Amino acid sequence: MLGGYAIASSPIAAFPDLAQLISIAAQSAVNVTTAVVRTNWASALLVRAGNGTVLNVQATNFSGNAGFLVGYNAPAIPADGALTPALVVDCVPIAAYGSVRISDQPGLGTNYTQGIVYFFTSAATGYTKASGNIAGSIRAVMVQ
Amino acid sequence: MANPYYGLTPVVTSAGAANSLVVCAARAMALDVYATNFTATAGFLIGYNATTVPADGALDPTLVIDCAVLPASGTVRISDQPGPGTNYSTGIVYFLSSNPNGYTKTTGVITGFIRAKYE
Numbered sequence: 601m602l603g604g605y606a607i608a609s610s611p612i613a614a615f616p617d618l619a620q621l622i623s624i625a626a627q628s629a630v631n632v633t634t635a636v637v638r639t640n641w642a643s644a645l646l647v648r649a650g651n652g653t654v655l656n657v658q659a660t661n662f663s664g665n666a667g668f669l670v671g672y673n674a675p676a677i678p679a680d681g682a683l684t685p686a687l688v689v690d691c692v693p694i695a696a697y698g699s700v701r702i703s704d705q706p707g708l709g710t711n712y713t714q715g716i717v718y719f720f721t722s723a724a725t726g727y728t729k730a731s732g733n734i735a736g737s738i739r740a741v742m743v744q
Numbered sequence: 745m746a747n748p749y750y751g752l753t754p755v756v757t758s759a760g761a762a763n764s765l766v767v768c769a770a771r772a773m774a775l776d777v778y779a780t781n782f783t784a785t786a787g788f789l790i791g792y793n794a795t796t797v798p799a800d801g802a803l804d805p806t807l808v809i810d811c812a813v814l815p816a817s818g819t820v821r822i823s824d825q826p827g828p829g830t831n832y833s834t835g836i837v838y839f840l841s842s843n844p845n846g847y848t849k850t851t852g853v854i855t856g857f858i859r860a861k862y863e
Contacts, residue, residue, distance in 0.1 A: 666817075668780070685757075685758075685759045685760035686757075686759055688757060688857065689755060689757060689859065690859065691780050691857040691859075692778070692780055692819050693780055693781075693817060693818060693819055704776070704825060706825065706826040707775070707776070707823075707825025707826040707827065708775070708825065708826070708861070710755055710861075711755065724782065725761050725782045725855075725857075726780065726782070726857050727760055727761055727857075
């Protein structure tokens, strides 16, 4: 009783359609279909040739050269040389024989509007692509 | 089918090797930021509550919202994901400083990559 009025034990139970709607909304918020894309002994990985959202990426360097793991917003692996700075979405150092991980989990992923590409570069900065010196494995998880 | 709730948060990155990034020139919530140091000089990644990048020199301590050590040739991340984020009441600015004091801005030494998410 509240203020002399009877309160239903479960107000939602009185509205089955509302209960179902809440259940569907809750499921859609947590159930995300993901895909894992990986490569071994390579210097680059094309995760997706179109718009996509990355949840995490990890890379291991099989070489004795340090460098960077770069995430690039493009539908194809770029050529060696100067990159378009606005397309460099991720850039983290990777040590010789080391591993690195960029993760947005838990949380919102990172949206790549044109395509998802990751590659190693041994250049002095992440804004220049110099392949041929670093090879390793790259694994990315994206939202399907 | 892609979940419509993923990937909607704006991602802002520095345009080329830089020492600062204006993420949002207005009140906003910072969710996540990381910086990669392209130089062999250690310093700080500083989050500043302003609409523009401040000049070198002494900072207003009340506007320094974040301050994390950035190792030489390393990376540092400040993340509030999955949330809630950190409120910047005036604007979100990040910069790299080589000064040993996080309340003094010294640029010209460190350049790097900065990436931030906000809402």
